[in-house]
Amino acid sequence: MTSGLLLSLSGDASAVEQALAQLRACPVLTLGDRQGSWLTAALQTSGPEESERWHRWMQGLPGVGDVEVVFVHWDDEGDRHHEPA
Amino acid sequence: MNLPEPDRRDFLRTTALSAAASALAARVAAHGPTPPGGTELPIVPGVTWDKAPCRFCGTGCHVQVGVAHGKVVAVSGDRQAEVNKGLLCVKGYHVGHILYGKDRLTTPLLRRDGKLVPITWDEAIDVIAQRILAAPDKFAFYGSGQWTVAEGYAANKFIKAGLSNNHIDPNARLCMASAVVGYISTYGVDEPYNCYDDLDYCDVLILWGNNFAEMHPVLFSRFIDRKLRGDAITLIDIATRWTRSSERADHVMIFQPHTDLAIANCIAYQVIEAGAVAREFVERHCVFRKPWKKPDDPQTLLGEPCSFDEYKQLISTYTPEAVAQMSGLSVEQLRLLGRLFIDRSKKICSVWCMGVNQHTQGTAMNNLLHAIHLLSGHWGRPGDGPQSLTGQPSACGTVREVGTLAHALPGDLRVDNPEHAELAEKMWNLPAGRINRKPGYHTVLMWEKFCTPSEQGGDIQTLWVQVTNPGQSLPNANKLFEAKQRLPEKFLIVSDVYPTTTTRLADLILPSAMWVEKNGIFGNSERRTQQWFRMVNPPGEARDDCWQIIAVARRLYDLGYPGMKDKDGKFLFHMTDDHGKEVEIWKWDQYYGRINVDERLYEEYRPFTKIKHKDVAPYSELVKSRGLRWPVVQQPDGSWKETRYRFIEGLDPYVSSGKGVQFYHSVGKDDRAVIWFRPYVPPPEIPDAEYPFWLDTGRVLEHWHTATMTGRVAVLKRAMPSGYIEMNSEDAAELGIRNGELVRVQTRRGALELPAWIDGRGRCPRGHLFVPFFDENRLINRLTLDAHCPFSKEPDYKKCAAKVVKVTA
Ligand code: SF4
Numbered sequence: 001m002t003s004g005l006l007l008s009l010s011g012d013a014s015a016v017e018q019a020l021a022q023l024r025a026c027p028v029l030t031l032g033d034r035q036g037s038w039l040t041a042a043l044q045t046s047g048p049e050e051s052e053r054w055h056r057w058m059q060g061l062p063g064v065g066d067v068e069v070v071f072v073h074w075d076d077e078g079d080r081h082h083e084p085a
Numbered sequence: 086m087n088l089p090e091p092d093r094r095d096f097l098r099t100t101a102l103s104a105a106a107s108a109l110a111a112r113v114a115a116h117g118p119t120p121p122g123g124t125e126l127p128i129v130p131g132v133t134w135d136k137a138p139c140r141f142c143g144t145g146c147h148v149q150v151g152v153a154h155g156k157v158v159a160v161s162g163d164r165q166a167e168v169n170k171g172l173l174c175v176k177g178y179h180v181g182h183i184l185y186g187k188d189r190l191t192t193p194l195l196r197r198d199g200k201l202v203p204i205t206w207d208e209a210i211d212v213i214a215q216r217i218l219a220a221p222d223k224f225a226f227y228g229s230g231q232w233t234v235a236e237g238y239a240a241n242k243f244i245k246a247g248l249s250n251n252h253i254d255p256n257a258r259l260c261m262a263s264a265v266v267g268y269i270s271t272y273g274v275d276e277p278y279n280c281y282d283d284l285d286y287c288d289v290l291i292l293w294g295n296n297f298a299e300m301h302p303v304l305f306s307r308f309i310d311r312k313l314r315g316d317a318i319t320l321i322d323i324a325t326r327w328t329r330s331s332e333r334a335d336h337v338m339i340f341q342p343h344t345d346l347a348i349a350n351c352i353a354y355q356v357i358e359a360g361a362v363a364r365e366f367v368e369r370h371c372v373f374r375k376p377w378k379k380p381d382d383p384q385t386l387l388g389e390p391c392s393f394d395e396y397k398q399l400i401s402t403y404t405p406e407a408v409a410q411m412s413g414l415s416v417e418q419l420r421l422l423g424r425l426f427i428d429r430s431k432k433i434c435s436v437w438c439m440g441v442n443q444h445t446q447g448t449a450m451n452n453l454l455h456a457i458h459l460l461s462g463h464w465g466r467p468g469d470g471p472q473s474l475t476g477q478p479s480a481c482g483t484v485r486e487v488g489t490l491a492h493a494l495p496g497d498l499r500v501d502n503p504e505h506a507e508l509a510e511k512m513w514n515l516p517a518g519r520i521n522r523k524p525g526y527h528t529v530l531m532w533e534k535f536c537t538p539s540e541q542g543g544d545i546q547t548l549w550v551q552v553t554n555p556g557q558s559l560p561n562a563n564k565l566f567e568a569k570q571r572l573p574e575k576f577l578i579v580s581d582v583y584p585t586t587t588t589r590l591a592d593l594i595l596p597s598a599m600w601v602e603k604n605g606i607f608g609n610s611e612r613r614t615q616q617w618f619r620m621v622n623p624p625g626e627a628r629d630d631c632w633q634i635i636a637v638a639r640r641l642y643d644l645g646y647p648g649m650k651d652k653d654g655k656f657l658f659h660m661t662d663d664h665g666k667e668v669e670i671w672k673w674d675q676y677y678g679r680i681n682v683d684e685r686l687y688e689e690y691r692p693f694t695k696i697k698h699k700d701v702a703p704y705s706e707l708v709k710s711r712g713l714r715w716p717v718v719q720q721p722d723g724s725w726k727e728t729r730y731r732f733i734e735g736l737d738p739y740v741s742s743g744k745g746v747q748f749y750h751s752v753g754k755d756d757r758a759v760i761w762f763r764p765y766v767p768p769p770e771i772p773d774a775e776y777p778f779w780l781d782t783g784r785v786l787e788h789w790h791t792a793t794m795t796g797r798v799a800v801l802k803r804a805m806p807s808g809y810i811e812m813n814s815e816d817a818a819e820l821g822i823r824n825g826e827l828v829r830v831q832t833r834r835g836a837l838e839l840p841a842w843i844d845g846r847g848r849c850p851r852g853h854l855f856v857p858f859f860d861e862n863r864l865i866n867r868l869t870l871d872a873h874c875p876f877s878k879e880p881d882y883k884k885c886a887a888k889v890v891k892v893t894a
Binding site: 002003004005006008010030032033035036037038040041042043044048049051052056065066068069070071072073074 | 094097098099100101102103104105106107108109129132151158159160161162171172173174175178179181182306309310313314798799800803804
């Protein structure tokens, strides 16, 4: 599953720098452009569950405000159907 | 193009990054009609893209839907969409997965000897037709703000022109009816005069009982982004509990439930006290009204006129000191609100949704929010005005504009207005008198009549539900839904996509197509009409809700039921192809054939919208756009122009030259808006010694309403798996309850066990409980109150009295 993300960075400069360092080190994340408080990234995982875990991790980092998803492709999950609620 | 796996991953990564980069460019330059940063679609091998509005909330974000091998495989925020400029919330980007839950309904099912057995569509249509033929006046339709415009229009015509009983009402009665009546009684006509652009221009945003961050997340981001860009803007959260919206607010004002009426009146008091009434505007464009003719009279919607001096006298008791006592806000907080409205240099946008609408004084509270803006002159400039939001994707388009309410006709007309009914008869080519002049049953009454034995006056025998889950969403559900179990003579038909709490009691279940499995049109919160085409086939035997209605109508026609004929004897849904030959759209194999039925129904409906200057755009224009805000009026060069702001000269094409501001459908036919005095009236149930807590219910970010769709999306389900009860930490400590422990919450209507969540995502003040309603295994609406606003008939889900005890093993 591949997602295009838009992260907003917030807080003091050192929190933002630390967050950036952790994001750069994340194995499933590729960082893209940064403009002001915003940063683009691509997240590639084995499926929605893993994506959700990383999403939460990013969201919880001091220095990260919001993590928004602007694109998602899941064709590589094959024909998997979703369990009922 | 087939790429090897590593290349494919690289390719998708680059695609994802460029999609994000475009959204970023749009974010950075958020003003302007079309976002810069490129509007091209992500190129993914084998994937074709088309536009559609998101299936979920009333925000009306547009998505690009990627289809490969007959399946939806990708979703991208639509960068050409003004509403969301390429962004989606957590629900939106999983919207494609809602089609593929394992338990999709794929065949009609009829209950025989207590068991649901598969039957053919032909049999199903026949069962419905026979039930209607047996007692057409005892048949009702319960619809939805998720109906597409064509579906709602077909259902409305079926009931009002076909069965002449007016028993049609939507679930939107439960969420925005108070906003409707608030608009009508203030401006004489429904729906906001303004639009989401206000979020881009306001200096102050006030949330009135509205968890904007979780309920309309993309709109919330649109505002919050301005803060990130350095705009000096203020967010004020007036709420009964701390939510995610509060986290971003500059001022959080937690008030005692139901006292919002007093707070609004206190703002009006301070504006008058400071001599800050927008005198010229008010004298030219407004009148005052108060609710009662005589103290003992029952309330009437129109009340009676009053002078400014009388209004001033009536409002004089709402001093900050008095309202502080009542509301729990401090005098300083109330003064802060007063100062904001007194200062005309700042633009104030007030938004609200369920907190104000689901209120036994919902109409009154809506009136007051309009009143404080009109009185203070915070009205009419972009960014300066009151605006209600809707929860469902087409509560405005299908319910309010198409008029799928028990009293309404398309285009804001009413069945009980003889001129309106005659006009509709003409437009539908019906014999005179076909439309019943008596409104049908509103939602609460409809379900009460259905769940009451026939011999005790329960005169609704057969009820057809489409695109909604009343078993979970109706208030006081033991009375208004579960009671059906004991009434074998009553017959419940449910069209849906998944098994739900409602299908559990259904006698006949019809499998429906959903979202991009069918053509559709929605109308969002800001008067924006949005169109999409079918992109994939529905599974199994699932079929469009609109087709289901037309097929039943045709069966009735074939069986000789006179209501399904117009005055020339033609079928009510008669349609012909380009050669004038009738198309048998009641046959599924012809429904998506030579003609676009959605387009035909929409174009048949469109003339109604011109009557009250709500002209929706031609279908062909919708196809080209990401939605257009009505009135959409043709320009001398042949192009079509939408309207961002109504009633304002230069912005609204229907305002007469020289008027400046003109409320051209005003209540008093004088082009003036009404500034209402509405007093604080106590709620019907308040905490007492036996039930000492306020119980509040609502939604969460991850799930959409009753989670019938989002509950099938593993990620969303995992993120928010089950219901819970939010409690204040001190209340919990006093009762010996710790986080995660099971508690029993009880009201006068029922009881439920849930795990406690103390100081979690939301934080309740002392004496307050909150339970979300998405969990079908924990049905909180069996406990809520069915007391409703006397005018809008919208129930109050936000407050009733409850008690809690810890569950011990
Ligand atoms: S904010 Fe509403 S319309 Fe927009 S993506 Fe989220 S659920 Fe869909």
